[in-house]
Every structure is written in C-alpha cells, then in structure tokens.
Amino acid sequence: MDAMTTAADGRRARGDESRRQVMERAVNLASVGGLDGLTIGALATETDRSKGGVVALFGTKEQLQLATVEAAREIFIERVIAPALTVPGGLDRLRALLDNWLDYSQGRVFAGGCFFAAAAMEVGAQPGPVRDAVADAMADWYETVRRIAQRAIDAGELAPGADAAQLAFEVTAILEGANSASRLTDSVEPYARARVALAGLVQPA
Amino acid sequence: MDAMTTAADGRRARGDESRRQVMERAVNLASVGGLDGLTIGALATETDRSKGGVVALFGTKEQLQLATVEAAREIFIERVIAPALTVPGGLDRLRALLDNWLDYSQGRVFAGGCFFAAAAMEVGAQPGPVRDAVADAMADWYETVRRIAQRAIDAGELAPGADAAQLAFEVTAILEGANSASRLTDSVEPYARARVALAGLVQPA
DNA sequence: ATACTATACGAACGATCGTATTTACACACG
C-alpha cells in the first residue's frame, strides 16, 4: 500500500475526466436553479449518463452539492483572485480584483451570475455541511478583499485611518448588489453603477 | 347581478380567513426554503389542512407562489415603508426608511431574513410570472428609495448635485449585503457595518 | 325548494426525487 498510489491508473483518469465533465454542467445548473434545484436525474440526462453513473461518481446528493461548491470555488479563484495576484500589491491589485469580479459576474462565467451570491441566499437559512461550505467560501472571499485592501492602506494609497474590514464589507455589498440587480432587471446598468460606487470607495488618499 | 356584490358572504369570509392563515405560514416557509422549496404538501401539514384544501384556496403552485410574493409585499410595506411615510419628507424620512429596513431584516420579520433578497436570487435566472412579480416588487422598493432620496436632495439636505438613482443603488446594496452576510455568519455585526456605511452615504450637505 | 358557488377532504394519478442493488466491463497487480 503505497502512500502515493501511482497516478497512472486508467480508471482513475477516466473517472476524473467524467467528474470534470459532470461538474462543468453541475455548476451552471446550480447557478440557475440553485443547489437544491440541482438534481441527480437532470444532471445525468444533460451529460448523457444514467442516474446510477452520476451516483457512482459523487455519492449522495449532499456530496454532489459539496463537490459543486468546491468546483465553483476553483473557477472563482481562477477567474477573479489569481489574475489579481499577478498585479503588484496595493491599490492596483485591489482595483484589479474588483474589476475581475465585475467581469466574472457580468460575463456570466456561471449562467446565473455569481454562483456564491445565489448559493449564499439559498442555503443561508438552512443549517448543514453545504451551508458551511458556502459560508467558508464567502468568508475566504471577504478575507481576501480585506487583506488586499489592508495592504493598500499600509502602502499609503488609501486614507491612512481607513478600516479595511469596513471597506471590504462595503465593496462586496456593492458587487453583490450589482449582480442581483442585473439579473432581476436583465440589464447591465447596475454594473455601471457599481463601478461608480467603487471608484468613490477605492480612491487614492 | 350587482356590480358590487355584497361583501357579507359567509363563504368568502371563511375562505379569506383560511387564506390568511395559510399565507402566514407560507411567507415564513418560503423565506427559509425558497419559493420553490415551498411545497403544497408541507404547507397543508403545517396548517392542519389537506393538500386538496390548500389547492382549493390557491389553485396551482404558481398561483400559490404569486400569492406568497404579494403577501410578503404587504408585510414589507406595512413594516418598512408605511412607518417612514409618517415622518416628514427629506433626510429624516430617508433615514427612517433605512432604519426600518435594518430593523425588519435584523428582527427577522421573516424567519429567513429579507424575503425579497432571497426570492430575487432564487428566481432571478428563471423566467416566468413569479420572477416578474419579484422583479416588480424590487423595482418598487428601489424606486421608493430613489424618490425619497430625491426629495432630500431637492430640500438641500444632501449634496446638491447628488444622483438619487445612484444613491438608491448604493444604499440598497448595503442593506442587502448586511442581510446576506448576517445570515451566513449568524452574526449581527454586518448590520453595524451597514449603519456605518449608510451614515457615510446619507449625511447632511 | 332549487340551482349554484365556495370551501374542504380524501384518494388517486403520473412524474420525479434520492438512494440502493445488481450486473457488466476495464484495468491493475500479485
């Protein structure tokens, strides 16, 4: 029993590829119909698989939901956070982060807009592992914004006495507000309003 | 056939009372489990009725959802908007409106926090009459904030050149952000942050 | 008295839900 079982297993590779394909659909279905509206049967049909096949890959529905949250998290990091980390820390990085988020939401990386904004409202009042996973992801995001903002403050590029946590709250609220309003009004105007608001919140000292 | 059929109909009165009782439960169930998670069977069980009885009162599930949105709207108006309209127009009325909203959300008038914030994220990507009803309610709310803010601007109690629509967007985003964060973190801290943010947005000229 | 309407129930419908079981096949490894 090797501690590191050789990665060259045709079955594992095949299963991983299947999981990847199913997940690609799952995150989009969930971003539209919610994590609860994401059903094993519909997921199987849309990926040309049997229900049993999906169950074999992910187990119970709750495990499927947790895997979906994790997959969405990876996409979010790849699209929003990682590119911002290539920008020098400070105000520029903070601006890049927020721009990335607006592009991610407006560009409908997930069919239903921001996956986590929808998930947070859906499971926010329903205790359980799925809610915890979503709450963790949101806390991570909030903390990322706070940390990057703090660095901009420390660098003297924002008001010296500014409260990074307060700024993170306001900034994330504006972002989510744009996402929500845009979906409900089928308009991109809220994103323009968000950019105006953010310009006011994130400006040189 | 009178144009105005007399209101004194024992059957109507009995039905209206039944509808009222069922709706009282429906809005709370929906605020926790969503408009889709609101099932006829569960609603019947919780109100000690048969499924057929609930169907007789509301018709299809979609009609039940529409009635639920309308009932929530009335409660929202009663708790948030109406009390603010008793305050003299201007900055005071705007502040009263926002305070009422925070009390309404934090006080959990609906078990799951703001009914419309949850409903908007749930049905925002699902076209249909229910989405339209929620969008209407949200547009009304946004317009109410904008109108009251405009009056404060006209009265010279806010920055003269301020854009009421932009202010309404920012203010509602902060409110929803507090509601969402509070639910996910089981904390009232977001409401304090919201009050700080609103104090900055809504301050005398 | 009669016809009509508005609740309300209880039972059943077909569909779909999540899950479990069984079987078949592909590949790894001793």
Next chain:
DNA sequence: CGTGTGTAAATACGATCGTTCGTATAGTAT
C-alpha cells in the same frame, strides 16, 4: 491468469412532488 477494485449502466425502491377527481358541506341566490 486470476483476483480485486473502480467506473458505469440498468433497474427497482419508497417517498414526495403537483395536480386532478369525486364527494360532502355550507352558504348564496333565484
């Protein structure tokens, strides 16, 4: 080569979904 394990389908299970139906009761209207 044979044994074990992971992938996947097929099938079936009980539960619950939304809806429909038939029936009963109560109140209104003619």
